[in-house]
Amino acid sequence: MSTDNLPTAAAGPLLPDEYDDALRTRLAALDAASDAHAQDQRPDNTTRSYASDWKTWTAFCETLRIPPTAATRGTLRAFVDFLWSREKRAYATIDRKLAGISVTLRQHHGVVVDPEATKSARELLKDYRRQASENEEPERGRGKAPAMRIDALRQIVEKCSDDIFGVRDRAMLLLGFAIAARRAELAGLRLRNIVEDPDGNGLLVDVRVSKTDPRVVPVPYGKHSATCPVLAWKGWAERAQITDPDRHAFRAIHATGSVQPKGITPQRVGDIITAAGARARIPVLFTGHSVRSGMATEARRAGKDPKAIAQITGHKPNSSVLHGYMQIVDRWDTEDNALMGIGL
Structure with missing residues:
Protein backbone atom coordinates (compact mmCIF):
# COMPACT_ATOMS: atom_id res chain seq x y z
CA MET A 1 0.00 0.00 0.00
CA SER A 2 1.38 3.36 -1.05
CA THR A 3 1.78 6.05 1.59
CA ASP A 4 2.47 8.91 -0.80
CA ASN A 5 -0.98 10.51 -0.35
CA LEU A 6 -1.28 10.08 3.43
CA PRO A 7 -1.15 13.31 5.52
CA THR A 8 2.11 13.91 7.31
CA ALA A 9 2.19 14.40 11.06
CA ALA A 10 1.72 18.01 12.06
CA ALA A 11 4.86 19.72 13.22
CA GLY A 12 5.01 20.46 16.94
CA PRO A 13 4.97 24.01 18.33
CA LEU A 14 8.12 26.05 18.11
CA LEU A 15 10.41 25.82 21.09
CA PRO A 16 11.85 29.06 22.56
CA ASP A 17 15.32 28.42 21.12
CA GLU A 18 13.73 28.15 17.65
CA TYR A 19 12.19 31.65 17.68
CA ASP A 20 13.45 33.99 15.01
CA ASP A 21 14.51 37.57 15.71
CA ALA A 22 11.20 39.03 14.55
CA LEU A 23 9.21 36.88 16.98
CA ARG A 24 11.60 37.64 19.84
CA THR A 25 11.16 41.37 19.17
CA ARG A 26 7.35 41.06 19.21
CA LEU A 27 7.41 39.09 22.46
CA ALA A 28 9.76 41.61 24.07
CA ALA A 29 7.43 44.45 23.06
CA LEU A 30 4.47 42.57 24.56
CA ASP A 31 6.40 42.04 27.81
CA ALA A 32 7.24 45.74 28.01
CA ALA A 33 3.66 46.79 27.33
CA SER A 34 2.29 44.37 29.93
CA ASP A 35 4.82 45.56 32.54
CA ALA A 36 3.82 49.17 31.91
CA HIS A 37 0.13 48.29 32.26
CA ALA A 38 0.74 46.37 35.49
CA GLN A 39 2.72 49.32 36.84
CA ASP A 40 -0.19 51.67 36.10
CA GLN A 41 -2.54 49.45 38.12
CA ARG A 42 -0.29 49.35 41.17
CA PRO A 43 -1.20 51.71 44.06
CA ASP A 44 1.14 54.68 44.46
CA ASN A 45 2.19 53.64 47.96
CA THR A 46 3.27 50.21 46.68
CA THR A 47 5.30 51.83 43.91
CA ARG A 48 6.98 54.11 46.44
CA SER A 49 7.76 51.16 48.70
CA TYR A 50 9.38 49.21 45.86
CA ALA A 51 11.46 52.25 44.94
CA SER A 52 12.62 52.53 48.56
CA ASP A 53 13.42 48.80 48.66
CA TRP A 54 15.52 49.08 45.50
CA LYS A 55 17.40 52.08 46.86
CA THR A 56 18.31 50.16 50.02
CA TRP A 57 19.37 47.13 47.99
CA THR A 58 21.59 49.06 45.56
CA ALA A 59 23.30 50.87 48.43
CA PHE A 60 23.96 47.53 50.11
CA CYS A 61 25.37 46.06 46.88
CA GLU A 62 27.73 49.01 46.54
CA THR A 63 29.24 48.20 49.94
CA LEU A 64 29.92 44.64 48.75
CA ARG A 65 31.11 45.84 45.35
CA ILE A 66 28.68 43.59 43.51
CA PRO A 67 26.11 44.48 40.84
CA PRO A 68 22.51 44.81 42.07
CA THR A 69 21.50 42.08 39.64
CA ALA A 70 23.44 39.53 41.71
CA ALA A 71 20.52 38.46 43.91
CA THR A 72 21.88 35.06 44.89
CA ARG A 73 21.35 32.95 47.99
CA GLY A 74 24.44 34.38 49.62
CA THR A 75 23.80 38.02 48.78
CA LEU A 76 20.16 37.89 49.88
CA ARG A 77 21.12 36.25 53.17
CA ALA A 78 23.81 38.88 53.68
CA PHE A 79 21.20 41.56 52.95
CA VAL A 80 18.89 40.12 55.60
CA ASP A 81 21.76 40.01 58.10
CA PHE A 82 22.69 43.62 57.30
CA LEU A 83 19.14 44.90 57.77
CA TRP A 84 18.47 42.88 60.91
CA SER A 85 21.80 43.11 62.72
CA ARG A 86 23.19 46.45 61.55
CA GLU A 87 20.15 48.59 60.78
CA LYS A 88 17.79 46.99 63.30
CA ARG A 89 14.92 46.92 60.81
CA ALA A 90 11.57 45.31 61.64
CA TYR A 91 10.73 41.79 60.48
CA ALA A 92 7.89 42.93 58.20
CA THR A 93 10.05 45.63 56.62
CA ILE A 94 12.82 43.18 55.71
CA ASP A 95 10.33 40.65 54.37
CA ARG A 96 8.75 43.30 52.17
CA LYS A 97 12.12 44.47 50.88
CA LEU A 98 12.93 40.95 49.71
CA ALA A 99 9.72 40.99 47.71
CA GLY A 100 10.39 44.48 46.36
CA ILE A 101 13.85 43.48 45.13
CA SER A 102 12.49 40.45 43.28
CA VAL A 103 9.73 42.45 41.60
CA THR A 104 12.06 45.27 40.53
CA LEU A 105 14.70 42.89 39.16
CA ARG A 106 12.09 40.98 37.15
CA GLN A 107 10.18 43.94 35.79
CA HIS A 108 12.97 46.42 35.15
CA HIS A 109 16.09 44.30 34.61
CA GLY A 110 14.81 41.01 33.23
CA VAL A 111 16.36 39.06 36.10
CA VAL A 112 14.27 36.30 37.69
CA VAL A 113 15.46 35.63 41.23
CA ASP A 114 15.70 31.95 42.13
CA PRO A 115 12.75 31.22 44.47
CA GLU A 116 15.01 28.97 46.55
CA ALA A 117 17.37 31.91 47.12
CA THR A 118 14.52 34.09 48.39
CA LYS A 119 13.21 31.22 50.51
CA SER A 120 16.61 30.71 52.18
CA ALA A 121 16.82 34.45 52.96
CA ARG A 122 13.36 34.36 54.55
CA GLU A 123 14.28 31.28 56.57
CA LEU A 124 17.27 33.16 57.97
CA LEU A 125 15.00 36.09 58.80
CA LYS A 126 12.63 33.75 60.67
CA ASP A 127 15.59 32.34 62.61
CA TYR A 128 16.65 35.83 63.66
CA ARG A 129 13.12 36.63 64.79
CA ARG A 130 12.90 33.39 66.78
CA GLN A 131 16.25 34.06 68.44
CA ALA A 132 15.17 37.58 69.34
CA SER A 133 12.02 36.19 70.95
CA GLU A 134 13.99 33.60 72.91
CA ASN A 135 16.31 36.37 74.13
CA GLU A 136 13.23 38.38 75.16
CA GLU A 137 14.11 41.28 72.88
CA PRO A 138 11.27 43.78 72.28
CA GLU A 139 9.29 43.31 69.08
CA ARG A 140 10.51 45.60 66.33
CA GLY A 141 8.25 47.91 64.37
CA ARG A 142 4.93 49.48 65.22
CA GLY A 143 3.14 46.19 65.78
CA LYS A 144 -0.50 45.61 65.01
CA ALA A 145 -2.83 48.56 64.71
CA PRO A 146 -5.09 48.80 67.77
CA ALA A 147 -8.66 47.88 66.95
CA MET A 148 -11.14 50.76 66.97
CA ARG A 149 -14.00 49.28 68.98
Whole structure:
Protein backbone atom coordinates (compact mmCIF):
# COMPACT_ATOMS: atom_id res chain seq x y z
CA MET A 1 0.00 0.00 0.00
CA SER A 2 1.38 3.36 -1.05
CA THR A 3 1.78 6.05 1.59
CA ASP A 4 2.47 8.91 -0.80
CA ASN A 5 -0.98 10.51 -0.35
CA LEU A 6 -1.28 10.08 3.43
CA PRO A 7 -1.15 13.31 5.52
CA THR A 8 2.11 13.91 7.31
CA ALA A 9 2.19 14.40 11.06
CA ALA A 10 1.72 18.01 12.06
CA ALA A 11 4.86 19.72 13.22
CA GLY A 12 5.01 20.46 16.94
CA PRO A 13 4.97 24.01 18.33
CA LEU A 14 8.12 26.05 18.11
CA LEU A 15 10.41 25.82 21.09
CA PRO A 16 11.85 29.06 22.56
CA ASP A 17 15.32 28.42 21.12
CA GLU A 18 13.73 28.15 17.65
CA TYR A 19 12.19 31.65 17.68
CA ASP A 20 13.45 33.99 15.01
CA ASP A 21 14.51 37.57 15.71
CA ALA A 22 11.20 39.03 14.55
CA LEU A 23 9.21 36.88 16.98
CA ARG A 24 11.60 37.64 19.84
CA THR A 25 11.16 41.37 19.17
CA ARG A 26 7.35 41.06 19.21
CA LEU A 27 7.41 39.09 22.46
CA ALA A 28 9.76 41.61 24.07
CA ALA A 29 7.43 44.45 23.06
CA LEU A 30 4.47 42.57 24.56
CA ASP A 31 6.40 42.04 27.81
CA ALA A 32 7.24 45.74 28.01
CA ALA A 33 3.66 46.79 27.33
CA SER A 34 2.29 44.37 29.93
CA ASP A 35 4.82 45.56 32.54
CA ALA A 36 3.82 49.17 31.91
CA HIS A 37 0.13 48.29 32.26
CA ALA A 38 0.74 46.37 35.49
CA GLN A 39 2.72 49.32 36.84
CA ASP A 40 -0.19 51.67 36.10
CA GLN A 41 -2.54 49.45 38.12
CA ARG A 42 -0.29 49.35 41.17
CA PRO A 43 -1.20 51.71 44.06
CA ASP A 44 1.14 54.68 44.46
CA ASN A 45 2.19 53.64 47.96
CA THR A 46 3.27 50.21 46.68
CA THR A 47 5.30 51.83 43.91
CA ARG A 48 6.98 54.11 46.44
CA SER A 49 7.76 51.16 48.70
CA TYR A 50 9.38 49.21 45.86
CA ALA A 51 11.46 52.25 44.94
CA SER A 52 12.62 52.53 48.56
CA ASP A 53 13.42 48.80 48.66
CA TRP A 54 15.52 49.08 45.50
CA LYS A 55 17.40 52.08 46.86
CA THR A 56 18.31 50.16 50.02
CA TRP A 57 19.37 47.13 47.99
CA THR A 58 21.59 49.06 45.56
CA ALA A 59 23.30 50.87 48.43
CA PHE A 60 23.96 47.53 50.11
CA CYS A 61 25.37 46.06 46.88
CA GLU A 62 27.73 49.01 46.54
CA THR A 63 29.24 48.20 49.94
CA LEU A 64 29.92 44.64 48.75
CA ARG A 65 31.11 45.84 45.35
CA ILE A 66 28.68 43.59 43.51
CA PRO A 67 26.11 44.48 40.84
CA PRO A 68 22.51 44.81 42.07
CA THR A 69 21.50 42.08 39.64
CA ALA A 70 23.44 39.53 41.71
CA ALA A 71 20.52 38.46 43.91
CA THR A 72 21.88 35.06 44.89
CA ARG A 73 21.35 32.95 47.99
CA GLY A 74 24.44 34.38 49.62
CA THR A 75 23.80 38.02 48.78
CA LEU A 76 20.16 37.89 49.88
CA ARG A 77 21.12 36.25 53.17
CA ALA A 78 23.81 38.88 53.68
CA PHE A 79 21.20 41.56 52.95
CA VAL A 80 18.89 40.12 55.60
CA ASP A 81 21.76 40.01 58.10
CA PHE A 82 22.69 43.62 57.30
CA LEU A 83 19.14 44.90 57.77
CA TRP A 84 18.47 42.88 60.91
CA SER A 85 21.80 43.11 62.72
CA ARG A 86 23.19 46.45 61.55
CA GLU A 87 20.15 48.59 60.78
CA LYS A 88 17.79 46.99 63.30
CA ARG A 89 14.92 46.92 60.81
CA ALA A 90 11.57 45.31 61.64
CA TYR A 91 10.73 41.79 60.48
CA ALA A 92 7.89 42.93 58.20
CA THR A 93 10.05 45.63 56.62
CA ILE A 94 12.82 43.18 55.71
CA ASP A 95 10.33 40.65 54.37
CA ARG A 96 8.75 43.30 52.17
CA LYS A 97 12.12 44.47 50.88
CA LEU A 98 12.93 40.95 49.71
CA ALA A 99 9.72 40.99 47.71
CA GLY A 100 10.39 44.48 46.36
CA ILE A 101 13.85 43.48 45.13
CA SER A 102 12.49 40.45 43.28
CA VAL A 103 9.73 42.45 41.60
CA THR A 104 12.06 45.27 40.53
CA LEU A 105 14.70 42.89 39.16
CA ARG A 106 12.09 40.98 37.15
CA GLN A 107 10.18 43.94 35.79
CA HIS A 108 12.97 46.42 35.15
CA HIS A 109 16.09 44.30 34.61
CA GLY A 110 14.81 41.01 33.23
CA VAL A 111 16.36 39.06 36.10
CA VAL A 112 14.27 36.30 37.69
CA VAL A 113 15.46 35.63 41.23
CA ASP A 114 15.70 31.95 42.13
CA PRO A 115 12.75 31.22 44.47
CA GLU A 116 15.01 28.97 46.55
CA ALA A 117 17.37 31.91 47.12
CA THR A 118 14.52 34.09 48.39
CA LYS A 119 13.21 31.22 50.51
CA SER A 120 16.61 30.71 52.18
CA ALA A 121 16.82 34.45 52.96
CA ARG A 122 13.36 34.36 54.55
CA GLU A 123 14.28 31.28 56.57
CA LEU A 124 17.27 33.16 57.97
CA LEU A 125 15.00 36.09 58.80
CA LYS A 126 12.63 33.75 60.67
CA ASP A 127 15.59 32.34 62.61
CA TYR A 128 16.65 35.83 63.66
CA ARG A 129 13.12 36.63 64.79
CA ARG A 130 12.90 33.39 66.78
CA GLN A 131 16.25 34.06 68.44
CA ALA A 132 15.17 37.58 69.34
CA SER A 133 12.02 36.19 70.95
CA GLU A 134 13.99 33.60 72.91
CA ASN A 135 16.31 36.37 74.13
CA GLU A 136 13.23 38.38 75.16
CA GLU A 137 14.11 41.28 72.88
CA PRO A 138 11.27 43.78 72.28
CA GLU A 139 9.29 43.31 69.08
CA ARG A 140 10.51 45.60 66.33
CA GLY A 141 8.25 47.91 64.37
CA ARG A 142 4.93 49.48 65.22
CA GLY A 143 3.14 46.19 65.78
CA LYS A 144 -0.50 45.61 65.01
CA ALA A 145 -2.83 48.56 64.71
CA PRO A 146 -5.09 48.80 67.77
CA ALA A 147 -8.66 47.88 66.95
CA MET A 148 -11.14 50.76 66.97
CA ARG A 149 -14.00 49.28 68.98
CA ILE A 150 -17.59 50.41 68.55
CA ASP A 151 -17.63 52.36 71.82
CA ALA A 152 -14.53 54.31 70.74
CA LEU A 153 -15.98 54.84 67.26
CA ARG A 154 -19.12 56.35 68.79
CA GLN A 155 -17.07 58.76 70.89
CA ILE A 156 -14.94 59.73 67.92
CA VAL A 157 -17.79 60.49 65.50
CA GLU A 158 -19.60 62.37 68.26
CA LYS A 159 -16.61 64.72 68.47
CA CYS A 160 -16.55 65.32 64.71
CA SER A 161 -17.74 68.87 64.07
CA ASP A 162 -20.69 69.81 61.90
CA ASP A 163 -18.55 71.81 59.50
CA ILE A 164 -17.32 70.40 56.18
CA PHE A 165 -14.23 68.87 57.77
CA GLY A 166 -16.24 67.03 60.40
CA VAL A 167 -18.81 65.80 57.87
CA ARG A 168 -16.03 64.33 55.71
CA ASP A 169 -14.17 62.77 58.63
CA ARG A 170 -17.34 61.21 60.04
CA ALA A 171 -18.22 59.67 56.69
CA MET A 172 -14.66 58.42 56.18
CA LEU A 173 -14.49 56.79 59.60
CA LEU A 174 -17.90 55.12 59.45
CA LEU A 175 -17.66 53.94 55.85
CA GLY A 176 -14.06 52.85 56.43
CA PHE A 177 -15.18 50.80 59.42
CA ALA A 178 -18.10 49.30 57.49
CA ILE A 179 -15.96 48.07 54.59
CA ALA A 180 -12.96 47.16 56.80
CA ALA A 181 -10.87 49.56 54.75
CA ARG A 182 -7.16 50.01 54.51
CA ARG A 183 -5.88 53.57 54.06
CA ALA A 184 -5.25 53.10 50.34
CA GLU A 185 -8.71 51.59 49.84
CA LEU A 186 -10.44 54.65 51.28
CA ALA A 187 -8.19 57.00 49.34
CA GLY A 188 -8.81 55.05 46.13
CA LEU A 189 -12.61 55.09 46.21
CA ARG A 190 -14.31 56.96 43.37
CA LEU A 191 -17.89 58.15 43.35
CA ARG A 192 -18.81 55.41 40.85
CA ASN A 193 -17.61 52.83 43.41
CA ILE A 194 -20.34 53.80 45.90
CA VAL A 195 -23.91 53.24 44.72
CA GLU A 196 -27.26 52.76 46.41
CA ASP A 197 -28.68 49.27 46.55
CA PRO A 198 -31.61 49.05 44.06
CA ASP A 199 -33.89 47.71 46.81
CA GLY A 200 -33.00 50.49 49.23
CA ASN A 201 -31.11 48.30 51.71
CA GLY A 202 -28.06 50.54 51.88
CA LEU A 203 -24.92 51.00 49.79
CA LEU A 204 -22.88 48.75 47.52
CA VAL A 205 -19.23 49.73 47.83
CA ASP A 206 -16.94 48.41 45.12
CA VAL A 207 -13.44 48.31 46.63
CA ARG A 208 -11.18 48.23 43.59
CA VAL A 209 -7.86 49.52 45.00
CA SER A 210 -6.87 46.69 47.31
CA LYS A 211 -3.94 44.48 48.32
CA THR A 212 -6.39 41.57 48.30
CA ASP A 213 -8.82 40.81 45.50
CA PRO A 214 -11.36 43.54 44.65
CA ARG A 215 -14.60 43.10 46.56
CA VAL A 216 -18.10 44.56 46.67
CA VAL A 217 -19.25 45.23 50.23
CA PRO A 218 -22.99 45.57 50.97
CA VAL A 219 -23.25 48.27 53.64
CA PRO A 220 -26.64 48.30 55.38
CA TYR A 221 -28.26 51.19 57.22
CA GLY A 222 -27.14 51.33 60.86
CA LYS A 223 -29.47 51.00 63.83
CA HIS A 224 -28.28 54.35 65.20
CA SER A 225 -28.33 57.43 63.01
CA ALA A 226 -25.21 58.83 64.67
CA THR A 227 -23.13 55.84 63.56
CA CYS A 228 -24.92 54.91 60.34
CA PRO A 229 -22.35 54.70 57.52
CA VAL A 230 -25.00 55.10 54.84
CA LEU A 231 -26.38 58.35 56.28
CA ALA A 232 -22.86 59.64 56.93
CA TRP A 233 -21.83 59.02 53.31
CA LYS A 234 -24.98 60.64 51.90
CA GLY A 235 -24.45 63.65 54.14
CA TRP A 236 -20.89 64.11 52.89
CA ALA A 237 -21.75 63.54 49.21
CA GLU A 238 -24.52 66.13 49.39
CA ARG A 239 -22.51 68.66 51.36
CA ALA A 240 -19.45 68.30 49.11
CA GLN A 241 -21.61 68.29 45.96
CA ILE A 242 -19.77 65.32 44.49
CA THR A 243 -21.24 64.54 41.07
CA ASP A 244 -18.43 63.39 38.76
CA PRO A 245 -18.37 59.56 38.95
CA ASP A 246 -14.66 59.37 38.11
CA ARG A 247 -13.58 61.78 40.86
CA HIS A 248 -12.42 60.65 44.29
CA ALA A 249 -15.11 59.98 46.86
CA PHE A 250 -13.11 61.63 49.65
CA ARG A 251 -11.47 64.94 48.80
CA ALA A 252 -8.97 67.39 50.12
CA ILE A 253 -10.51 70.47 51.73
CA HIS A 254 -8.95 73.93 51.59
CA ALA A 255 -8.47 75.86 54.83
CA THR A 256 -11.35 78.09 53.73
CA GLY A 257 -13.68 75.09 53.66
CA SER A 258 -13.91 74.67 49.88
CA VAL A 259 -13.84 71.06 48.70
CA GLN A 260 -11.01 70.44 46.23
CA PRO A 261 -11.29 68.29 43.09
CA LYS A 262 -8.27 66.18 44.05
CA GLY A 263 -8.45 63.22 46.37
CA ILE A 264 -6.46 62.61 49.53
CA THR A 265 -3.45 60.35 49.93
CA PRO A 266 -3.42 57.12 51.96
CA GLN A 267 -1.06 58.82 54.40
CA ARG A 268 -3.58 61.63 54.87
CA VAL A 269 -6.34 59.09 55.52
CA GLY A 270 -4.26 57.62 58.33
CA ASP A 271 -3.53 61.08 59.73
CA ILE A 272 -7.26 61.92 59.79
CA ILE A 273 -8.09 58.70 61.66
CA THR A 274 -5.30 59.28 64.19
CA ALA A 275 -6.29 62.91 64.72
CA ALA A 276 -9.97 61.99 65.17
CA GLY A 277 -9.06 59.56 67.95
CA ALA A 278 -6.88 62.16 69.67
CA ARG A 279 -9.63 64.77 69.37
CA ALA A 280 -12.01 62.46 71.23
CA ARG A 281 -9.33 61.92 73.91
CA ILE A 282 -9.27 58.15 73.38
CA PRO A 283 -6.24 56.81 75.30
CA VAL A 284 -5.12 54.73 72.31
CA LEU A 285 -3.12 55.86 69.29
CA PHE A 286 -5.28 54.71 66.40
CA THR A 287 -3.76 54.31 62.94
CA GLY A 288 -5.07 53.89 59.41
CA HIS A 289 -5.64 50.14 59.92
CA SER A 290 -7.60 50.57 63.16
CA VAL A 291 -11.02 50.78 61.50
CA ARG A 292 -10.25 47.60 59.55
CA SER A 293 -9.11 45.72 62.64
CA GLY A 294 -12.00 47.14 64.64
CA MET A 295 -14.63 45.87 62.22
CA ALA A 296 -13.16 42.35 62.21
CA THR A 297 -12.88 42.33 66.01
CA GLU A 298 -16.45 43.54 66.64
CA ALA A 299 -17.89 41.14 64.05
CA ARG A 300 -16.09 38.22 65.69
CA ARG A 301 -17.36 39.21 69.13
CA ALA A 302 -20.88 39.43 67.73
CA GLY A 303 -20.59 35.80 66.64
CA LYS A 304 -20.41 36.44 62.90
CA ASP A 305 -19.20 33.59 60.70
CA PRO A 306 -15.55 34.02 59.63
CA LYS A 307 -16.71 33.55 56.04
CA ALA A 308 -19.03 36.55 56.37
CA ILE A 309 -16.22 38.62 57.90
CA ALA A 310 -13.82 37.54 55.15
CA GLN A 311 -16.27 38.69 52.47
CA ILE A 312 -15.99 42.21 53.87
CA THR A 313 -12.25 42.23 54.56
CA GLY A 314 -11.35 40.48 51.31
CA HIS A 315 -9.41 37.66 53.00
CA LYS A 316 -9.83 33.92 52.71
CA PRO A 317 -11.91 32.60 55.66
CA ASN A 318 -8.95 30.65 57.09
CA SER A 319 -6.44 33.46 56.55
CA SER A 320 -3.96 33.89 59.40
CA VAL A 321 -3.92 37.62 58.62
CA LEU A 322 -7.69 37.83 59.09
CA HIS A 323 -7.46 36.05 62.42
CA GLY A 324 -4.73 38.50 63.37
CA TYR A 325 -7.20 41.33 62.82
CA MET A 326 -9.70 39.67 65.18
CA GLN A 327 -7.94 40.94 68.26
CA ILE A 328 -8.45 39.64 71.77
CA VAL A 329 -9.77 42.73 73.49
CA ASP A 330 -11.03 41.61 76.91
CA ARG A 331 -8.94 39.02 78.70
CA TRP A 332 -11.61 38.51 81.38
CA ASP A 333 -14.52 38.12 78.96
CA THR A 334 -16.00 34.65 78.50
CA GLU A 335 -15.69 35.08 74.73
CA ASP A 336 -12.00 35.98 74.87
CA ASN A 337 -10.71 33.84 77.72
CA ALA A 338 -10.53 30.17 76.74
CA LEU A 339 -10.27 29.08 80.41
CA MET A 340 -13.59 30.56 81.47
CA GLY A 341 -16.64 28.35 81.44
CA ILE A 342 -14.82 25.09 80.70
CA GLY A 343 -15.28 23.50 84.12
CA LEU A 344 -12.16 24.43 86.06
